Amino acid sequence: MLNYIFSILPSLFSGAWLTIEIFFWTTVVSIPLGLLVAFGLHSKLKLVKAILKFYVWIIRGTPLLLQLIFIFYGLPTVGIVFPRYEAALVAFIINYAAYFAEIFRGGLQAVPVGQFEAAQVLGLSRWQTINRIVRPQVVKIVLPSIGNELINLVKDSSLVYVIGLGDLLRAGNVATARDVSLVPLVLVGCVYLAMTAVLTALLRVVEKRSNVWK
Amino acid sequence: MFGNKVLELKNISKSFGTRKIIDKLSLSLDQGDILSIIGPSGAGKTTLLRLIAGLESADSGKFIHNGKEFDPTDRNNHLVGMVFQDYNLFPNLSVMDNITLAPIMVNKMSKAEAEKAATPVLDQLDLNKFKTLYPYQLSGGQKQRVAIARALQMKPEILCYDEPTSALDPELVGKVKDIFLKLKQTGMTQVIITHDHQFGKAVADKILKVEPIEK
Ligand SMILES: Nc1ncnc2c1ncn2[C@@H]1O[C@H](COP(=O)(O)OP(=O)(O)O)[C@@H](O)[C@H]1O
Ligand SMILES: [Mg+2]
Numbered sequence: 530m531l532n533y534i535f536s537i538l539p540s541l542f543s544g545a546w547l548t549i550e551i552f553f554w555t556t557v558v559s560i561p562l563g564l565l566v567a568f569g570l571h572s573k574l575k576l577v578k579a580i581l582k583f584y585v586w587i588i589r590g591t592p593l594l595l596q597l598i599f600i601f602y603g604l605p606t607v608g609i610v611f612p613r614y615e616a617a618l619v620a621f622i623i624n625y626a627a628y629f630a631e632i633f634r635g636g637l638q639a640v641p642v643g644q645f646e647a648a649q650v651l652g653l654s655r656w657q658t659i660n661r662i663v664r665p666q667v668v669k670i671v672l673p674s675i676g677n678e679l680i681n682l683v684k685d686s687s688l689v690y691v692i693g694l695g696d697l698l699r700a701g702n703v704a705t706a707r708d709v710s711l712v713p714l715v716l717v718g719c720v721y722l723a724m725t726a727v728l729t730a731l732l733r734v735v736e737k738r739s740n741v742w743k
Numbered sequence: 744m745f746g747n748k749v750l751e752l753k754n755i756s757k758s759f760g761t762r763k764i765i766d767k768l769s770l771s772l773d774q775g776d777i778l779s780i781i782g783p784s785g786a787g788k789t790t791l792l793r794l795i796a797g798l799e800s801a802d803s804g805k806f807i808h809n810g811k812e813f814d815p816t817d818r819n820n821h822l823v824g825m826v827f828q829d830y831n832l833f834p835n836l837s838v839m840d841n842i843t844l845a846p847i848m849v850n851k852m853s854k855a856e857a858e859k860a861a862t863p864v865l866d867q868l869d870l871n872k873f874k875t876l877y878p879y880q881l882s883g884g885q886k887q888r889v890a891i892a893r894a895l896q897m898k899p900e901i902l903c904y905d906e907p908t909s910a911l912d913p914e915l916v917g918k919v920k921d922i923f924l925k926l927k928q929t930g931m932t933q934v935i936i937t938h939d940h941q942f943g944k945a946v947a948d949k950i951l952k953v954e955p956i957e958k
Contacts, residue, residue, distance in 0.1 A: 647831035650796050651845035651897055652821050661844060665835040742835050743879040 530712075537704045537713055544700030545720050551686045551696070555621040556679060562622065563629025570634050581630070588627035594688050596620050601692040617689040625682060632674045636667040669739045676732040683724050697721070747809055749774045749900055749932045750795070755804035757790055763956050764790050767804070770951060772901070772934075775927050779943035780936045782953035788936045789828070791953070792903045795934065796825045808900070821849075824894030828905040830886045832878040832893070839865075839874040842893050849897070857896075864892045868922065884915045891922065902926065903934045908942055920946055 569581045588596070601616040611619060640663050648658040687698040701717030704710070750772045757765040764787040772778055780788045793799045795806070797815035805812050808822055815823060833841050842864070843857035852860070865871045868888040878886060887907065894902055908916045923933055923946050937943045943950055 641831075643827060643829065643831035644833065646798050647825075647827060647833070649798065649818060650823070650825040651893070652818050652849040653845060654818070654848075657848045661848065662833050662835070669835070742877040 533708075533710070533712065534716065537700075537708075537716070540700045540704065541697060541713070541716055541720060544695055544697035545724070547689075547695060548683070548686045548697045548724070551617060551621060551689065552679075552682055554618055555625050555682060555686075558618075559622045559625035560629055560675070562626040564633050566626060566630035567633035567637060570630065571637065585627045585630055588624055589631065593620070593624050593685060594691065596624055597688055597692060613689075613692050613694050616692060617694055621682070621686070625678065628678055629675065632671050632678070633667065635674075636671040637663070639670050640666050669742075672732075672736055672739060676729075676736070679732070680725050680728060683728060684721065687721075747774050748772070749776075749808065751805075751807040752795075753805040753807065755791075755794060755801045755806070757787075757794060757799065757801055765794070765801075766956055769804075770949075772932050772949070774900075774932055775930050776948045777923060777927055777933045777935060777946050778949045778951060779947035780934065780951045780953060781938070781940060781943045783955065784938075786953040786955050788953055789905055792825070792905055792934065792936060795901070796823045796903055798825075821897045822900050824897060824899030824902045826887065826890045826894055826902065826904040826907060828909070830878075830890040832886055832889055834878050837875055837877055838870060838881070838889050841878070841889055842896055845893070846896050861892070861896060864895055867925070868892050883910050884912070884918070887911070887919070888922075895926075899931075901932045901934065905936050906938065907935060908937055908939055916942065 566581055566585070569577050570585070572578050572581075597617065597620040600611060600620045601613065604611065644662055644666070645658060648662050653661070687696060689696050690698050690702075697717055697720055701713040704713035748771055750770075752768055752770050754767045754769055755765060756763070756767055768791070770778070780791060782788055790799060794801050795815060797817065800816050806815055807813070813820060813822065833844070836844060839858060839861065842861045843852075843854065846852045846857040846860060847854060861874075862871075865874055868891060870885070870888055870892060873881060873885060873889075878889070881889065887910075891902075907919055911919065920942070923935065926933060935943070935946070
């Protein structure tokens with residue numbers, strides 16, 4: 530049994546590595562992108578605002594699975610072809626940026642006008658106000674929601690299965706089918722649990738550090 | 744006492760939509776004057792203060808400082824300081840950082856210089872033992888004194904207060920009154936909104952009574 534477990538671990542770990550890669554790139558690209566979209570949603574340019582609203586509406590109103598299939602299997606029919614891995618990243622980044630944008634938008638709205646006014650009377654520039662007053666307050670407000678989304682992302686990354694990428698879930702499923710054994714799927718569950726546990730612990734540290742003020 | 748006209752308003756008017764809030768208001772303050780603005784809720788007291796502090800722009804009229812017209816909405820003049828009704832301290836910054844932020848960011852002081860400059864004000868306002876605390880750890884009266892210290896660090900010539908006594912316990916009202924009078928002696932010109940006629944009369948050199956404008 531133990532030997533069997535050790536024999537399939539390498540393939541599970543290589544699948545887990547792909548899951549981590551997707552998690553990493555989606556996080557580092559879609560968080561700043563979401564922030565930009567959030568600022569755009571406050572834009573005075575009506576057209577920019579309308580387009581971004583439409584984008585967020587479409588993305589949040591349709592399944593990520595559909596978006597993934599659309600990009601990998603659908604777009605080639607109109608001549609836009611992404612390789613598997615890139616298709617997955619594009620789908621995840623577009624999807625998660627929309628969710629992050631909504632979270633940041635709410636966070637920005639939660640900073641009282643009085644904070645901007647106090648900064649203005651003191652003579653702070655807009656940029657200084659954003660950087661020293663608004664950003665820290667928004668970060669604190671959005672941290673729990675961002676954390677939830679990141680944990681979802683770990684699990685959502687398994688959706689790349691449908692476009693044939695060799696992630697953790699696929700590695701487990703292949704082994705289960707080949708060896709007619711439940712063990713690989715149980716191990717897959719354990720690896721997901723380990724990843725979300727590590728992430729939860731990290732998020733808790735970050736939240737604690739932001740709790741010196743209220 | 745000091746003699747120069749620090750602030751003159753000439754025919755200032757302000758409407759929100761079709762509602763006229765302030766109609767051709769003129770007033771004149773000498774250096775060191777304390778002006779009390781007295782009137783019922785909705786009379787436009789806060790709006791007047793916000794016009795002076797440049798948080799709203801007037802529809803018509805002039806603001807004059809020492810004989811020269813100026814634009815209160817220009818962020819680069821630091822003529823006017825403001826103590827907001829609910830103080831608007833920055834919750835993410837300690838008391839010291841609240842006070843030194845603008846000197847550091849706007850006047851490009853070093854952190855050490857700014858903290859040194861803050862020390863006499865912290866002493867004077869009895870805030871020294873709170874300087875490492877955050878706003879949520881302070882009482883209302885302490886928050887108010889931090890807001891005053893924060894405004895003072897930008898060396899305004901005019902300091903405005905929106906209802907500084909309405910949220911205070913009676914025994915603290917005397918304490919802020921002392922602060923106003925001490926600042927007056929340094930030549931600070933002060934504009935104070937109050938509901939409290941007694942208080943307004945006790946500290947003020949000039950009183951402006953405002954009433955809501957009937958349409
Ligand atoms: N930004 C605004 N837009 C529209 N109406 C406003 C605005 N600010 C104040 N008002 C209105 O102006 C009137 C005067 O308000 P305010 O100056 O706050 O009075 P006070 O401080 O004397 O109670 C009120 O009726 C208020 O509703
Ligand atoms: Mg008011």
